[in-house]
Amino acid sequence: xxxxxxxxxxxxxxxxxxxxxxxxxxxxxxxxxxxxxxxxxxxxxxxxxxxxxxxxxxxxxxxxxxxxxxxxxxxxxxxxxxxxxxxxxxxxxxxxxxxxxxxxxxxxxxxxxxxxxxxxxxxxxxxxxxxxxxxxxxxxxxxxxxxxxxxxxxxxxxxxxxxxxxxxxxxxxxxxxxxxxxxxxxxxxxxxxxxxxxxxxxxxxxxxxxxxxxxxxxxxxxxxxxxxxxxxxxxxxxxxxxxxxxxxxxxxxxxxxxxxxxxxxxxxxxxxxxxxxxxxxxxxxxxxxxxxxxxxxxxxx
Numbered sequence: 001x002x003x004x005x006x007x008x009x010x011x012x013x014x015x016x017x018x019x020x021x022x023x024x025x026x027x028x029x030x031x032x033x034x035x036x037x038x039x040x041x042x043x044x045x046x047x048x049x050x051x052x053x054x055x056x057x058x059x060x061x062x063x064x065x066x067x068x069x070x071x072x073x074x075x076x077x078x079x080x081x082x083x084x085x086x087x088x089x090x091x092x093x094x095x096x097x098x099x100x101x102x103x104x105x106x107x108x109x110x111x112x113x114x115x116x117x118x119x120x121x122x123x124x125x126x127x128x129x130x131x132x133x134x135x136x137x138x139x140x141x142x143x144x145x146x147x148x149x150x151x152x153x154x155x156x157x158x159x160x161x162x163x164x165x166x167x168x169x170x171x172x173x174x175x176x177x178x179x180x181x182x183x184x185x186x187x188x189x190x191x192x193x194x195x196x197x198x199x200x201x202x203x204x205x206x207x208x209x210x211x212x213x214x215x216x217x218x219x220x221x222x223x224x225x226x227x228x229x230x231x232x233x234x235x236x237x238x239x240x241x242x243x244x245x246x247x248x249x250x251x252x253x254x255x256x257x258x259x260x261x262x263x264x265x266x267x268x269x270x271x272x273x274x275x276x277x278x279x280x281x282x283x284x285x286x287x288x289x290x291x292x293x294x295x296x297x298x299x300x301x
Contacts, residue, residue: 004076006040007069009033010048014066017056078276090279091118097130097140098123099267101223104242105141108291112284119280127221128194132272138281139271141288146268154285156267157293160241161202163261164253169233176236179203179260183213186235193221201238202263227253240265242293267293 012022012033019030019037026033041048048062058066098105102125113121124130124137132140133150146153169186176182190199198219203212217235220226226237227244230253247253269285271277277285 006036006043007073009036010040011066011069011073013037013049013056014058014062019056088279089118090116090283092278092280093120093122094280094284095122095136095138096124096284097132097135097137098125099127099141099143100125100221101240101243103223104240105288105292108288111291112287115287116280116283119284127192132270139269139284141267141269141292143265143267145266146270148270150273151270152273154269154289156269156289159265159267159293161238161261161263161265162241162244162248162255163201163236163238163257164244164248164255165230165236166233166252167254169230169235170254170256172233176256179212179214179257182236183215185215186217187215188218188220188226188229188235188237189216190223190226190238191219191221199238202261203257204260204262 009022009026012026013019016022016025019033023030023033037048044061044065046061046065047059048065050057050059109121109123112119129142130137130140132148141156173185174181176185191197192199198216201214205211218226218229223239223243226239227247229235230237230239231247236256241248244253248255269288271281271285
């Protein structure tokens with residue numbers, strides 16, 4: 001602890017360039033400041049300050065030591081604050097942006113509300129790329145590899161795309177055995193709200209320059225709508241596996257052309273970079289890592 005006290009006194013002298021001013025800010029005498037600096041210099045075996053009757057300036061060794069000691073003191077301060085926050089009850093408004101995959105996240109969010117009633121969830125469901133920092137979000141969930149260096153990221157997990165249809169539809173129209181067969185089927189597509197483009201069905205191509213003729217029989221920007229249409233025998237659609245897990249297990253929808261599906265998606269939690277993570281955000285990150293696409297990621301630490 002005497003070493004730590006010496007660090008604090010040294011930093012204050014370096015900032016004020018005065019034993020008297022440093023002592024006043026620390027509540028000790030200028031003589032005590034001088035003695036602690038002298039003991040620190042003796043222990044280190046170097047002179048940290050050039051002293052004269054008019055001024056105090058850092059030596060080259062003092063400049064190096066100031067840089068290192070500031071980092072050490074900052075880490076100690078951050079650790080103290082993190083430990084203090086760990087004992088606090090998570091509370092307050094938490095602004096969250098999520099993609100429109102409500103079937104994946106809604107059960108977890110409802111459970112989170114029950115466990116943390118003092119956290120006020122402010123949820124925005126959108127597939128547009130929000131400006132997390134500029135729009136004031138605490139955390140967002142997004143697909144794909146994060147690229148913004150201003151953000152911390154935590155991997156949630158992977159998911160697969162599936163082409164699905166009802167057994168009744170396939171009995172009436174036939175089960176495709178090759179992507180070429182889709183040209184005779186009713187195909188239900190997804191349009192990205194952010195750019196108006198249709199989602200490309202991730203089918204492996206035998207020849208890179210030759211695509212498949214996939215009819216556009218219906219277009220929407222909603223997962224649940226396409227699930228409803230498929231359940232009502234209206235056609236084949238491409239969906240993330242988590243959105244139709246129950247339907248596939250129950251047999252009300254079946255997967256087709258699995259050997260030709262080649263793309264795997266991923267989800268991440270993103271939040272603004274910073275030294276401290278408040279309790280409300282920390283528990284939300286941990287909770288979502290455990291409940292959404294479990295099995296791959298590890299809790300936030």
